[in-house]
Amino acid sequence: MTDTDETRSADGSARTARQSRLRRLMRYVPLVAPVLLWAVPCWVLLYTGQHWPLPVTVGGTCLFVLGLVTMPFAMVRGHGRRQRDRAAIVGDTLLGTIWVLFTWAVLLGVLLRPALTAAGAGDGQDRARTVTGAVLAVAAVLLSWGYAEARRVPRVRRLEVELPRLGAGLDGTRVVLITDTHYGPLDRVRWSERVCAEVDALEADLVCHTGDIADGTAGRRRAQAAPLGTVRAAHARVYVTGNHEYYSEAQGWVDLMDELGWQPLRNRHVLLERGGDSLVVAGVDDVTAESSGLAGHRAHLAGALAGADPGLPVLLLAHQPKFIDRAVEGGVDLQLSGHTHGGQIWPFHYLVRLDQPAVAGLSRHGDRTLLYTSRGTGFWGPPFRVFAPSEITLLVLRSPRRPDAPAAP
Structure with a gap:
């Protein structure tokens, strides 16, 4: 074995070891993340110099502990094999609420407290209580607004x-795009x-749904999906x-969907x-389809x-933006996707960006291929949308305009 081969072998072993450690760490994320989500705002709101009366401190702590215990239990019961809708609503609402509280407890705890100190505003207790009030006020406003936005x-x-x-x-x-209902x-x-x-009011030639119709089986959610059968399109x-x-x-x-008249x-x-x-x-199954075990x-x-003429332009429907690499290789002109929800509740889009090449909007990939990523028509889980509004998308396709041609109306 040459020195180069030994170096490559050592590098490969090091990468394998790092990946193995990362996989071991990822196993603990589902356990650690909920604790952090509830513990951080509890600490910021109750234990960073506020000196609340004992009943307030004890009562507030009990509420956070109750939330920490209830949220995962309700989500497992609601979204697991039993699919209990009431439990899902409780778990999803708690998840959205604590995410907003966590975000603003961190931001205002880091930004507002030093600003108040620099401005000489009150003593330590006054500043701590101001931060608590600001976090609760911002969270209340954003959750109320976010609920209205989602619905x-x-x-x-x-x-x-x-x-x-x-x-x-x-x-x-x-072309009208709806997705993630x-x-x-x-x-x-x-x-x-x-x-x-x-x-229907958009008078589309083509209406597309790029997946995630529902959470639950077709039999369970049929009544909510049934109106899709009334959608009209000139071509398909x-x-x-x-x-x-x-x-x-x-x-x-x-x-x-076939029964409702969709292809x-x-x-x-x-x-x-x-x-x-x-x-x-054209359309493809979701990238997770093969691991589902469903035949075909x-x-x-x-x-x-x-069988398609390679000289014709291609519009591709693929649920996840990450399919764009294969679309580029296949010479696709425009891919339509959803999946990301635009992050749904700010600043979750930063985490989405770790997994997807785009979060929302139109982007170019390679020399030819465009990707449009919708923020979604509905919402998943928590009934809130914060700084990530839902959308129905109307895309008007244009051919290249000749220099002497009049502008499109």
């Missing part, structure tokens, strides 16, 4: 996307009806699976033809494009 019908986000290979006959094609423990039948009415309604379908009998959701693009494509030009509209479920771009 409202999403605003329509409009943008034009130029695709260099799009034929002139397809110029102005209207996450019908779940909170009954949102009326919300679903209003979302579908909003989609198409759908691909998200990762949450694979937690809840994915084939049942594929069958229900499940399970590693296949359809053609959208207009004005003598064609657009390949996997993300297979080559299968989705099999």
Whole structure:
């Protein structure tokens, strides 16, 4: 063995050891994270110089301990095998509430306290109690606003996307994207009806749903999903699976969407033809599909494009933005995705960014491929959206405009 081979072997062994340690550490995250989420705001609000009366300190501490015990129990009972909706609502609400409290306890504890000290505002106890009041006030405002944001019908986000290979006959094609509706423990039948009415008002040529329809099986959430059957499109309604379908009998959701008149693009494509030009509209199963164990479920771009004219532009539906690497290799022109929720509750988007190449909006990847990542139409889990508004997206596709051509209306 040469010195170079020995060096490579040592480097490989070191990497393997580091990865092994990281995996061991990750096992403790589910245990440590809830404790930190509840312990940090408890400490900041009650034990950093406030000198509250004993009943306040004891009562507040008991509330935090109760939350720490109740939250994981309720979430397991609500989202586990039993799927108890009331328990899920309690667990999800506690998770969102403590995330906001944790965030602002850290921020205001770090930023506001030194500012008050520098300004000479009161004594230590006064400053500590001011921080406590500020954290509680900010959290109350953001949670109230975030709940209203999560429950409202999403605003329509409009943008034009130029695709260099799009034929002139397809110029102005209207594509509406909804995704991550996450019908779940909170009954949102009326919300679903209003979302579908909003989609209809956009007079789309193509309506897309890029997965995560619901949390729960198709039989359990059928009433909330049923309004999707009323959506109208001039050419097609198409759908691909998200990762949450694979937690809840994915084939049942594929069958229900087919029954409601949507075309499940399970590693296949359809053609959208207009004005003598064609657009390949392809879809793939979610990247988690293969590990689900369901026969025939996997993300297979080559299968989705099999038989398509390679000279035609391709619009791809893929639930997770991280599929973009394969889309670039496959020569896709535009990928539509969801999954990220835009972070849903600030500043969670920083963590999402560790796993996904984009969190929201339009981005370019490689020489040809564009990715549009929706912030989602609904919400997952905690019924709050803070600085990450939901959306229904209208994308108007544009072909390259000739220099002598008039501007599009």
